[in-house]
Amino acid sequence: MIEVSGLTKRYVGHTAVDDVSFSVKKGEIVGFLGPNGAGKSTTIKMLTCYLTPTAGTATIDGLDVERDSIQVRRRIGYMPENVPLYLDMRVSEYLRFRGALKGLGGRKLTAAVDEAMEICSLVDVQRKIIGTLSKGYRQRVGLADALVHKPELLILDEPTNGLDPQQIRLFRDLIKDLGKRHTIFLSTHILPEVEMTCNRVLIINRGKLRASDTPKNLVRRRRQGGEVVVDIKADASAASQAIQALKGVTDVETEGVDGDWARLAISSKGKADLTERIHDLAVDQSWKIRELVQRDATLEDAFVDLVRKDGVSK
Amino acid sequence: MRTWWIIYLKELRSFFLSPLAFIVMALFTFLNGWLFIGVVSAMREKAMPYSLVYQLFGSGWFWMGFFILFPLITMRLFAEEKKMGTFEGLMTAPVRTIEVLLGKYSAAVTVYLAMIVPLLLFFPIFKMITEQEGAYNAGALWGSIIGLILIGAFNTAIGTLASAMTSNQLIAAMLTFVGVMLHYFFGFFSSLTTVADSRWNALLNYFSTPVHMRYLSEGLIDSRPIVYYLSFSLFLLAITYHLIESRKWTV
Ligand SMILES: Nc1ncnc2c1ncn2[C@@H]1O[C@H](COP(=O)(O)OP(=O)(O)OP(=O)(O)O)[C@@H](O)[C@H]1O
Ligand SMILES: [Mg+2]
Numbered sequence: 206m207i208e209v210s211g212l213t214k215r216y217v218g219h220t221a222v223d224d225v226s227f228s229v230k231k232g233e234i235v236g237f238l239g240p241n242g243a244g245k246s247t248t249i250k251m252l253t254c255y256l257t258p259t260a261g262t263a264t265i266d267g268l269d270v271e272r273d274s275i276q277v278r279r280r281i282g283y284m285p286e287n288v289p290l291y292l293d294m295r296v297s298e299y300l301r302f303r304g305a306l307k308g309l310g311g312r313k314l315t316a317a318v319d320e321a322m323e324i325c326s327l328v329d330v331q332r333k334i335i336g337t338l339s340k341g342y343r344q345r346v347g348l349a350d351a352l353v354h355k356p357e358l359l360i361l362d363e364p365t366n367g368l369d370p371q372q373i374r375l376f377r378d379l380i381k382d383l384g385k386r387h388t389i390f391l392s393t394h395i396l397p398e399v400e401m402t403c404n405r406v407l408i409i410n411r412g413k414l415r416a417s418d419t420p421k422n423l424v425r426r427r428r429q430g431g432e433v434v435v436d437i438k439a440d441a442s443a444a445s446q447a448i449q450a451l452k453g454v455t456d457v458e459t460e461g462v463d464g465d466w467a468r469l470a471i472s473s474k475g476k477a478d479l480t481e482r483i484h485d486l487a488v489d490q491s492w493k494i495r496e497l498v499q500r501d502a503t504l505e506d507a508f509v510d511l512v513r514k515d516g517v518s519k
Numbered sequence: 520m521r522t523w524w525i526i527y528l529k530e531l532r533s534f535f536l537s538p539l540a541f542i543v544m545a546l547f548t549f550l551n552g553w554l555f556i557g558v559v560s561a562m563r564e565k566a567m568p569y570s571l572v573y574q575l576f577g578s579g580w581f582w583m584g585f586f587i588l589f590p591l592i593t594m595r596l597f598a599e600e601k602k603m604g605t606f607e608g609l610m611t612a613p614v615r616t617i618e619v620l621l622g623k624y625s626a627a628v629t630v631y632l633a634m635i636v637p638l639l640l641f642f643p644i645f646k647m648i649t650e651q652e653g654a655y656n657a658g659a660l661w662g663s664i665i666g667l668i669l670i671g672a673f674n675t676a677i678g679t680l681a682s683a684m685t686s687n688q689l690i691a692a693m694l695t696f697v698g699v700m701l702h703y704f705f706g707f708f709s710s711l712t713t714v715a716d717s718r719w720n721a722l723l724n725y726f727s728t729p730v731h732m733r734y735l736s737e738g739l740i741d742s743r744p745i746v747y748y749l750s751f752s753l754f755l756l757a758i759t760y761h762l763i764e765s766r767k768w769t770v
Contacts, residue, residue, distance in 0.1 A: 216769070226709040253611040278613040285611070289604030293533060303527045306612040350608070 206231045206358055207252065211261030214247050221247040221410035231357075233378075234384040236403035237392040240512055244412040245392040247287050249362050253283045265358060265377045279308065282351035282387070286362040288344055292336030296327055296346055299335060301352055307354035321349040325379070341372040348376075352383065359383065361391040365398060373433075377402055385400065396505045401425065406504070409513055415511045423507045433454075433471045434460070436496035437487060441467035451482050463498045466495065522614045526622025527629075530596070532628050548637045550584050554639050572642065572659040573736040576666070579707070584702045584730070585674060590692035592630050593678025596623045597763070601686035616763050624679050624756060631671045637728050639664060658738025666735035669748035670728060674699050676755035683759045703728050 207229040214222040222244040231237045239245050252263055254274045263270045265277045282350040291299055300318045309317050322328050325345040330338060335346060344364065351359055364380065365373045371393070381402050383389060393399060399406055400420045407421075408416040416423060437444060444467055445457045453473045460468040473479050480499055487494050533538050558574045561567070567574060575581060584604075600606035602756040609619065642660055645651070681694035706727030724730045 236644045250607075255607055255611050255767070275615065278611055281611070283608070283611050285604065287604060289606075289608055291533070291601070291605055300526070303530055303608075303612070305664065306522065306609075306614060308613060312520075378665045381555065 206233070206266060207262045207390060208250075208267075209252075209261070210263075212248065212251060212258050212263055213260040214244075214256065215253060215259045220412050222251070222258075225409065225412070225414045225433070226261075227407055227414060227417055229388060229390055231388055231406060232384075234380070234403045235391070236391060236399035236406045237409065238394075238396070238399060238508060239392075239404055240394075243409045245409060248409070249360055249390075249392060251281075253360060254278055265471040278393055280357050280362075283360045284347045284351040284356065284359075284361045284364055286366070287391075290335050290336070290343060290346055290350075296335060296338070297322065297331040299346065300349055304353045305351045309354055317353050318335040324352065324383075325349040340367055341369070341375075344368060344372075344376065348379070351389070357388060359387045359389045359391075361389065363392055363394065365393065365395060371418055373398070388427035396508060400504050408508060410512045416507075420504050422501055426505055432500045433473070433483060434468065434496065434500050435471065435483055435487075435494065436466055436468045436499050438465050438493040438495075439467055439490070441469070444490075444492065445469060447486060448483060451479070451486065453479060453482075455504040464502055468496075470500075485498035520616040520618075523622045524627075526614075526619055527626050530623050530626030533595075534592075534626065539591065540630070542564070542636075543588065545605065547584055547588055547634050551581065551638045553580060553643070554580050555638075555645075560646070570656065570659050570736075571645070572663050573733070576663050576736045577729070578731045582703055585670075585694055585703070588631070588634065589674040589678045589699050590681075590695040592634075593627050593675060593682050593686040593695055594692040596627060596679055598682045598686055598688045598691040601689060602688070609761075610766075611697050616760060620679075620756065620760055620763060624675065627675045628672055631675055632668070635667055635671070637665075656738060658740075660736035660738050662738045663732070665740060665750040666732050669745060670731075673748045673752045673755075674702075676752040676759075677702070680755050680759045680762070683762045702726075706730065717748055 207227075209228065212225045213220065213223055214259070214403055216231045225244075225248060237245050237248070237397075243452055247256065251258050252265065252270060254270050255308050257271060263367065266280050268276045268280070270277050289301075294302070298316060300321060301314060304314045304317050321365055322331055325348050327342070327345055327349055330342055335343065344367075348361070348364065353475060360382070365376045368376060379389065380389065384402070391403075402422060404418070406418060406423060407414060435448075441459045441462050448454060448469065449457050454471055455474050456472040458470045458472075460470050462468070471479060471483065478496055478499075484497060485495070487497075555575060556579065558571065558688065562571065562574065569577070574644075597606070600609060609615070639660075661679075677698040678691070678695040679696060682688075682691040684694065685691050692701060707729050709723035710727045710730045710733075725743060725747060
C-alpha cells in the first residue's frame, strides 16, 4: 500500500527526514512513533502530497506521490495534526463540502456523509457549528472527514492528541474497528495506544528510521534483563547494599520510602529469576515483604532506549 | 471544473455568512450614495460639460472606497486558511491548485460585483425619478461598467496575491491597500503630467486608471485598457499560482 524508499526532506540548516525507507502492506495498522521534532509530520506531509521530497520516492498503491498526485490523494483519507477545520461551518455541511471535494456527489454524497457521521458518532451534533464543539467532537469530525470517501488508506497524524482518557479509549476502539476495512498509518506519542492498536511500529528519531517491528518483538528484543520491584520493611540503603551483592543484580534503585517501608527497583543481567533470590534474602534478613513483582519491560522502555541512544533532536 | 464550482460556492458562502460582508457592503453603498448626491447637487449649481456617469467616476473620492474595499474582500482568501491550518486539508484533497485559485478568485470577483450593483442602480433610479434624459447616455454607463469590472478583476488579483503571501490577514490587507493605492496614484499623477514627448504620455496613459475611466465613462470603449487589465490580472494570478505551489518545496 505504502512504499517509501530513501525519502528525504531537507530544510535550511537541517534534515527533517533523512533517507527513510519502509513499506506498509494492505490491511496493516502501522504506528509511526517518535519524539517531538523527529520528522513524523514531515514524512506524512510528503505521503499526502502536501510537501515534495528533497530526495527519494514514495508510492501509494503503486502511484507516485509526485507524478500521480491527484490519484494518490483520492486514495488517502488524511487527518492532519491538530485537526484543522472550518470553524464557522456546521458539521454535516463541512462533511458535505469535504465529500464533494473528494469527488462524491448527489445521493452518494448524502449516504457517505451519513455513514461517516454514524461511524464517528456525530449524528447528534450534525447541525452544530464546528467552532462550538469540544475537542473530542472536533477530532471525530476530522476523522469523519478522513474516511468520508471510503479511502483504502487512512493517514492519521496524532489522532488522539489532546483527548481525555475516556475519549482516547473511544478513539482507539474506533481506529481498531476501522482497521478491518482500511489500511491505517498513524503517528502518535502514546505508547500504550500503539501496543493495543497496531500490528507494526516504525520508530523514527532525528529524521532517521530506527526500528520497524511488531510491538511484541520490540519489547522482547530490548528485554535481555528484567526488572523486579520489591516493597520491604527495612532500611533502604542497607537493603540496597544487601541486594546489590546478589548474583545477577546489575543495579538497585530506591523508588521511594514510605515510613518504614522502602520500595526498590532491581535490574538484572540475563534471564535469571531474581524474585526467588530476593525472597530468600528477605526471609534470611527477616524483612517483611508487602510486594514483590517481576515488572515486564514495556514498549515505552524500548522506545526510550532507542531514542536515548542517539539523543533527542532539538 | 467541478472542484472550481465547489470551492467557489464555499467561498461565497463563508463571505456572505460573515457580518463583515454586510458592513462592507453597507459602508461602500453609503459612501457612494453620499458621493452621488454630492455630484448631483454640484450639477444643479451650475451647468457641467460632462455627464453624471463621467462626473462620478472621474471623482477621486470614488476610488478611495476601492482602497478599502479590495483588502476587505480578499484578505481572508488564503491567509485565513494558512493560519487555521485548513489549507493543508484543502491541498491534500484531490484538487488541482488552479481550481482552488480560480475558485477563490472568482468568488472574490463575484463579491466585488455584488458590491457595485447598488451603485450602478443609482443611475437608472436617478433617471426615473428626475426624468432627466440627458443626465447620461447608455454608452457611458456601459463603458463604465466594463471599466469597473476590469479594474475590479485587476485589483482582486492584487489582493489574491497578497493573501497568498502571508498567513496574517492584516498584513494581506495592508499589502493590498498599498498595491491598489499605488497603482491608482501612479495613474493619477501620470495623467496630470504632460511630458514633452507624446510617446511617453501615451505609455503612461496606458497604465492609468483615471485615464481609462475617463474614456470609458464617455462611452469610448477601447481595446487597450481591456488588454491591459486582463493581461495584468492573469500575470498576478500566475504569480499567485506559483507561490501556492512553492510551499511544497519549502526549504
Ligand atoms: N517549514 C519548516 N521549516 C523548517 N523546519 C521545519 C519546518 N517544518 C518542520 N521543521 C523541522 O523539521 C523537524 C521535524 O518536524 P516534524 O513536524 O516532522 O516533527 P514531528 O515528528 O511531527 O514532531 P511532533 O511530534 O512535535 O509533531 C523539526 O525539527 C522541525 O522543527
Ligand atoms: Mg508532528
